[in-house]
Amino acid sequence: MNISKKIVVLGHFGVGKTSLIRRFVENSFSNDYRVSIGVHILKKKVEVSVDETVSLIIWDLEGTDNIAAIRQSYLLGTHGVIYVFDVTRPITFQAIEEDLTALKSKVRNVPMKVVGNKLDMVVEEEVKKVLLENKISFDYLTSAKTGDKVNDLFEQLAKMLTLDAKQI
């Protein structure tokens, strides 16, 4: 059985959203579209069990410093959200609480994963300590460069979406 789910990937400018997705997906249109209309669509089939696959239709939204100003129409009908920040630039996660609150008001009741990217550029323990001190909770720390935890992130989200679909 195959089901299709829409997921949206967003975050501030330059946090590595596109690189993160490219690590996971090979199948995509030219990235020029994101420059033109602010979104780039990609697709990846994920096998969640022997007889079950999920087609993730990934909407890679252009980076913005104002999450509250994200085009509402691009978030319509979303089944899951990945919020990415850059562990090397505190400016991308300092206001994470407000960003997530704004996001949750736009996209209700869907699984949301918070991801700190560019882990290859820092010492993991130090980053975790900083995030803990600033009371910033996250689901994954990834590296688009080395591929660390990238597949885990998408595959776990795919599994959650399958469970959601079954509950419906």
Add this chain to the structure above:
Amino acid sequence: MNENDKIQILKDILFAEDSVYIEKIAHRIENLENTINDKQKFSSKVDPIILQQLEEFKTSIPITLGPTITATLKAEINKNKDEVVDALFPILGKMIKKYIAHEIKMLSEKINRQLSFQDKVKSWFGSSSRKQEIINELVESHIEQVLLIEKESGLLKASYSITETIDEEMISGMLTAIKHFVEDAFGKKNQNLELIDYELYHIHLQSFNDYYIAVILSGHYTTQAKDKVQNLIFDFFEKFTQTEGYRTLDTENINQQLALNFRHEHL
């Protein structure tokens, strides 16, 4: 004369009037029984009463039951708004199309009346008209692909295709993103992007409540072809929404419906 006979004589004296009265009652009951058992007689008595009640009922319905019926209908429509809109959309669409077609026909007839006889002769026998006809035949439009897409998420619900293209799910996502972008850009509520043109390809978009249909066409997309595509879309969507549990239908089933509706159609 025994005791019983004496009592009987006493009864006859005392209840003489009552016995006449009882007899009368018995007679009336017998008459009533006859009337009830005889259908014709019974109906002659009862029918006028029922008819009068019915007449009163008819006039009193709007006052007594009207508000209840209206409230129930309103509640039902509110509860199943999407289904109502989906069911009405193709019908209203057809009505509007019919009206516009009628108006255009009237306009065309008016223009024809105003054309001079010479113009008409030129148009009928002129070689340029024939050339145009041949060109039109050569570049007539063909349906290449039909996509049924969820309006909000952009997820592909079903498709019909005669040519191999890149991933249809990604096309659906991109089309939806473009549609959202254009509709947002002009900031007009309830207005939908209807046509995308590129060279000799055209994407006709028809929006409904929860879904939209994208028909990808090649060739010269004339008004006549557009009219036919719209009819095909409305016909399909009407049949689709009339199917029991259409929102939960499996893709394979809808793909077949799409193919049945759109294949072999010459525009």
